[in-house]
Amino acid sequence: MSNIPLIHVVDDDESLRTALLRLLDAAGFEARGYASTGDFLLHPPPDRHGCLLLDVRLPGPSGLELQAALLRQGVALPIVFLTGHADVASSVRAMKAGAVDFLSKPIERDALLDALRRALARDALERAARDDGRQLRARFDSLTPRERAVFDRVVLGRLNKQIAEELGIAERTVKLQRAQLMAKLGVGSPVELGRLDERLGNLPD
């Protein structure tokens, strides 16, 4: 169930919104409609695979303003813009801010579905990346303080003997903990451990 993509449609024109929701439903997506940016923000999207189909011109804050707000809030839904009147300034701004596509009404089914699929693909990738990071972090978080201290020194390239001296423990104990933490983090070599450390450093907090 949760692997069916959920598409959020924000358009103030009820008739068009209904038509889009019908089309997405018939094309096998789950879709939800919102009449304004405010309406969308009042109903926070569940953390689900999906994307956003967004009108530019809306009552109150525009689609572009919603895009900026979502970026700030870290809501990583890919956005496809759909506008009644595509002007160059708006499209450039939207694309720079990471929009997947910038489409004009009326839009043909294939062009629309193609753009939405690309958005969903991007979401899938990002979602997977986010999931990997989260797993890695969880594993890392399962290390004991002593194991974490050993980890910090291993990735800096210290020898067991040096680590034992710094921590004031037996070298044999360092070896044991090093084997334990590599098992916990699921790595087989110090090289892999270094790469993992690099990924961890790139994860958002």
Next chain:
Amino acid sequence: MAGEIPLVLVLYSNDRLLPANVAADAGLREAISNAAVLSDEFLDYPRFTGEAYLGAFTRFLQEKYAAHAPAAIIAGGPGALEFLLHHRAELFPQVPVVHMGIPSASLRSLLPLPANVVGVPFEYNFSATIDLALRLHPRARRLLLVTGTTPLDREFEARLRDVVPDFKDRATAEYLAGLPTAAVLKRLGELGKDAVVVTPGYFQDGAGRGFAPREAVQAMVAAARAPVYGPFDTFIGTGIVGGYMPTFTAIGHQAGEAVRVLLTGVAPTALHLPQVMPSALNIDWRQVRRWGIDPHAIPGDAVIHFRAPTFLEEHRQEASAAAVVFLFQSGLIGWLLVERRRRRLAELAVQKTRFELTHASRLAVAGELTASIAHEINQPLGAILSNADAADLILESGADRRTELRAILADIRRDDLRASAVIQRLRALLAKHEIERQPFDLNAAVSDVATLLSVEARRRRMTLDIRSAPSSATIVGDRIQIQQVLINLLFNAMDAMADLPDDRRAVVVSVETVAGGIAMAVHDRGHGIAPEHLPRLFESFFTTKHQGMGLGLSIARTIVEAHGGRIRAENAPDQGAVFYVMLPAACAADLPLSGRT
């Protein structure tokens, strides 16, 4: 009393009521006025004649005027002059005599006259009268001449015979001389259109019956089937067509003048008198009509009788005054018509210019609205396309979702109509249409504009607040033009608030019924209008915008004023500017009749 006012004896040849005498008497009295007392005597020729009668009459005059000797004597007619000359020794030989009504030919036989006998003879103009008759009746080939039996009648006949041969080429002469009246009338009654009659009348017919010549002529005219002409003005009114004739009134007047001068002591020989009385052409207009005479053939100097005086003749002075006024008025009206036409042409030119300008300004508005228009049309088109695509997919899936398909079709139809409505609204706004004058509800017109501009307002993040008049606000004019004024004011209002925070970006449009009309106000909450700009706001090419032409408000004013309204701007007391458009309310006459839509 009588001794102080001189007495003038007037002796007539014939009887008192002879029309010639009556006419002469009138002229005489008019000339003498109160310079003398007139005493009239009548020889009553030809009824009374003979030596005995004339002797008795002479004695009568001697006796009668012994105590009141006349200061002057007037002899009326050849008979009277002859009598006076004959009895000159017995009858006041020292008293000057003035004769009147004597034909030149008769006078010649009485010459030489004593020095104290003077007067102006007249000329019988038979020739001219015959010529006239033949000219006025070009088809006449017979000329009938009727005369009587008295010596005077014979004399007339002789004069006619003198001149008639001159006309032998133009007509055959037939004399009805000395016939009984019955025979004359019978002959005249048998005439046709080829004849004309000329007669001096007669004093006595062939049967010995006496007449005044006028009576004889009257009888002839009544019987004749041809036009009758005669040489005496006294015949006028009997039914003769006319003729060249001495007027007896003029003859009397001439004699009276002479007597008046004599009474002042001037010697008879010292009088300056004309050689002969002029004769005049007299015409009876009724006969002209009766005989179908060409009026243009009548000489211009003719005296026309019995023509109903034209208004001009009767009221010459008033008529000329009226004519002057009329001419002036005509001129004025003509000038006004020309002026009105010129103004109309100018108005048409202005209207055309205004029409072009308003159209241009509408196109400019359309330009500004491009984004909104595209949005408004693409919205329903997008919905239609997506609905169709959805239906397609539903059909492909093979599932039985008829209810949904039906809903889709209904939505497609609705959106199609929605797109078409947008296009119609735009066409109505942009089409070059002639200026109309139709009653329309300003509330509805304003609400249409609000609909048209709602997308644009949303794009600019403005709120349009429309406050309609509670009752209907009907005005007469061009709905599109008034809407254009409002669109212009709304664009200005939105421009004025472009840099304001969201909570102030609102335009209020209100329509109210006020005394004398309907007021539409457009109130923004911007920075207002600089006081130095207020007076020039509605001038052409005045603008404070970077990209403005400065025509919007001037066109708005032109349109409002063409509707008999006014437009003005002021700064609102709280904040922003208010533009007021005052338009006259439609009166009942402008509204369509009930039952007509």
